Amino acid sequence: DVKVTQSSRYLVKRTGEKVFLECVQDMDHENMFWYRQDPGLGLRLIYFSYDVKMKEKGDIPEGYSVSREKKERFSLILESASTNQTSMYLCASSSLTRDFSSYEQYFGPGTRLTVT
Amino acid sequence: SQQGEEDPQALSIQEGENATMNCSYKTSINNLQWYRQNSGRGLVHLILIRSNEREKHSGRLRVTLDTSKKSSSLLITASRAADTASYFCAPSGGYNKLIFGAGTRLAVHP
Numbered sequence: 001d002v003k004v005t006q007s008s009r010y011l012v013k014r015t016g017e018k019v020f021l022e023c024v025q026d027m028d029h030e031n032m033f034w035y036r037q038d039p040g041l042g043l044r045l046i047y048f049s050y051d052v053k054m055k056e057k058g059d060i061p062e063g064y065s066v067s068r069e070k071k072e073r074f075s076l077i078l079e080s081a082s083t084n085q086t087s088m089y090l091c092a093s094s095s096l097t098r099d100f101s102s103y104e105q106y107f108g109p110g111t112r113l114t115v116t
Numbered sequence: 117s118q119q120g121e122e123d124p125q126a127l128s129i130q131e132g133e134n135a136t137m138n139c140s141y142k143t144s145i146n147n148l149q150w151y152r153q154n155s156g157r158g159l160v161h162l163i164l165i166r167s168n169e170r171e172k173h174s175g176r177l178r179v180t181l182d183t184s185k186k187s188s189s190l191l192i193t194a195s196r197a198a199d200t201a202s203y204f205c206a207p208s209g210g211y212n213k214l215i216f217g218a219g220t221r222l223a224v225h226p
Contacts, residue, residue: 004158031212042204042218043159050212058213090158094212102147102208107158 003027004108006091012114019078021111023091031094031103032074034058034066036087037110043090049074081115088112119215120148120188120205126221135192137220139205148181148188149206153219159204162190195224 007022025032031050035043035058045058047066055066063085067075074093078085089111094103120139129135139148147166151159165172165181165188172179178191188207192199202219 040218043216045213045215048213102164103212104149104161104164105214109158110156
């Protein structure tokens, strides 16, 4: 079974702190993603990476950065946390479907971050 | 990238009833995927239907796709309390990025 793990289920940080959210997948997937999920807004893509050291901005990259030094690990960094970054953060990795027509995503359990 | 819009936003039914959720999208697709999210957890892939398919079954799930109307539906038959979750559609052009909408929140009452 594919496993995507995230470093914390719950995290409380203070405004201005630097925050690291870690994600690890064990299936040698090329692609990894970071989303945030807020009530009524669905999942919004922050950043994604399709290879080691490669990254692309998603729809809401402001206030975030990412790091992918190893294939299995994708980190989301909040350089200076703010209260409007309080949210559920979901990491995912993806692989080609069996018929090679698309990519299927596998999600971690999520990190609920509260910034006070 | 494509984004699906799920409808209704929320659905409340009794155990044993069928639940139908709809998804509309705007551009051409290679396939469409449905995901489920239990409260406070990550999303789980349920089923994929290719653009040349009209209907697909998996257990109690039935998915239809109408590419002329750019819409899909997910039917859960004989719902159980354990089906309570949010359901998301993800239309895909075959690229490695999926865009998720706000989902349909399904509540199944015992």
